[in-house]
Amino acid sequence: MSWSKRSRQARGYDAKWERTRLLVLRRDNGLCQCDRCKGGELRLTPATEVHHVTSKARAKALGWTRAQTDDPSNLASMSHECHLLADAEAQGRTLKQGCDLNGMPLDPKHAWNKGRGAAIAPDRQAKDRAPSLAQSRLYFAGKRKCA
Numbered sequence: 250m251s252w253s254k255r256s257r258q259a260r261g262y263d264a265k266w267e268r269t270r271l272l273v274l275r276r277d278n279g280l281c282q283c284d285r286c287k288g289g290e291l292r293l294t295p296a297t298e299v300h301h302v303t304s305k306a307r308a309k310a311l312g313w314t315r316a317q318t319d320d321p322s323n324l325a326s327m328s329h330e331c332h333l334l335a336d337a338e339a340q341g342r343t344l345k346q347g348c349d350l351n352g353m354p355l356d357p358k359h360a361w362n363k364g365r366g367a368a369i370a371p372d373r374q375a376k377d378r379a380p381s382l383a384q385s386r387l388y389f390a391g392k393r394k395c396a
């Protein structure tokens with residue numbers, strides 16, 4: 250994921266996108282829809298972001314219109330860390346750095362994740378992944394300021 254010099258509006262993240270984003274987050278009950286979170290018995294990972302299942306770059310290459318690209322059927326709510334991983338996977342990259350909300354490295358191969366299962370392993374219990382309520386509040390407060 251590289252930082253674009255173009256504005257959020259120029260990249261298609263405008264008021265229309267914000268409405269779609271909120272609609273998708275509501276549709277998904279504010280929970281992360283990634284395969285790893287869905288694979289758990291509980292899906293309690295709060296979602297704050299909306300992911301393009303077929304990436305915008307791929308959709309552009311396929312000749313999709315913006316309406317097709319931003320259609321709710323191509324969108325899924327995700328937590329920030331799952332969104333980073335999904336985008337990295339879509340680009341054929343693996344995350345080498347970065348931490349989850351608990352400060353644990355996202356890289357499953359990181360030494361800190363040895364013996365406790367990968368930080369993002371499908372078999373990991375959702376309760377282990379989900380941040381505490383206090384952390385969630387901090388996180389959501391942080392997102393609101395940035396949005």
Ligand SMILES: [Zn+2]
Pocket residue numbers: 281282283284285286287294327328331
């Ligand atoms: Zn997830």
